[in-house]
Amino acid sequence: MSLPHSNVFATRVLPRPTTLSARAAQRLAAGPLDAVTLMRDVCQVARLHIDAAERMAVALLSSHAEFVQLPSGHWALRSPPCATDDIAAGPPGATDGAASGMGATTPPSLSQIDFAVVDVETTGTRAGGADRVTEIAIAQVRNGEVAEVYTQLVNPERPIPPHITALTQITWAMVRDQPVFRQIAHEISSRLAGHVFTAHNAAFDWRFVSEELSRSTGQVLAGPRLCTVRLARAFLPQLSRRSLDHVTHYFGIDVAARHRAAGDAVATAEVLVRLLRIAEDQGIGTWSALDGMLRTPASRRSASASDRRRRA
Secondary structure, X not given: OOOOOOOOOOOEEEEOOOOHHHHHHHHHOOOOXXXXXXXXXHHOOOOOOHHHHHHHHHHHHOOOOOEEEOOOOOEEEOOOOOOOOOOOOOOOOOOOHHHHOOOOOOOOXXXXXXXXXXXXXXXXXXXXOOOOEEEEEEEEEEOOEEEEEEEEEOOOOOOOOHHHHHHHOOOHHHHOOOOOHXXXXXXXXHHHOOOEEEEOOHHHHHHHHHHHHHHHHOEEEEOOEEEHHHHHHHHOOOOOOOOHHHHHHHHOOOXXXXXXXXXXXXXXXXXXXXXXXXXXXXXXXXXXXXXXXXXXXXXXXXXXXXXXXXXX
16 A cells, blocks of 8 residues: 655655755755755756865855764754655655654555656756756656556747757647646646655756746745666666666666657656666665665675675
8 A cells, every 4th residue: 555645755845945055954854965966956057076066065054053964974954854744854654763863663665655757858958047848747656556647748938949859759839739837837746746756867857847846836846856767777787878768678668659758757667666676676675775775885885785685
């Protein structure tokens, strides 16, 4: 049985922070982050060198009492706020001490967690600039299976570049009479609520959806997210590349329509299901265990993976 969608430990839409430190606090409400991930999200930059990220984090956060740098180098909120309807502190059902900082109870298994697998097609790559979403799909995964798929073309209110049309086959004629994002913003928020936001290269889709919500409603996404590229790196080290084409080929998954939101979202959802099965086969059965494994350097991860396989 999947966990209830009203659970506070999941994707939320929250008022957009007005300062960099407020953005950092909102992002860290989901748990500790390394400096690179945190500063990329806070400053909304695609790439950032680790040395620069660490200097930026110290300059931005060290003067604020609510932030603390852990011995691992990760940044965290000094006193994590209690879970309320306004704060996403971890994944759905995460009530173990690692996720909530509270008394330990039995954490849910990965198969009990609901995932919303998202794919967007866009007019370009500048989420915070002039580019907009032209199509969005959300494939919901419950009880370890793809449950339902939502897909919608979106009027980006600007021309679609020819090279984007060549890639996605989405033309202006197709989106001209479709709803603009603000008309579907509530639907998108509802379908994400109570789920872990998941995508192949999750940072890209997260930024676009969050920016579209911000422009439409003044709110942004908050909560845990999962990237199937990172999962593939961890569990499929034998692959030389972890693009969606390579990973679906490895698993023998047919993609109904490549570079269309529904086709890519469903394919990514099928990839997620298989990768989570591999994780559980290796003894990684909870969100906190999976999150901890993904944060472990690859050199240490390879040794621990063999230990987990022996235990399994």
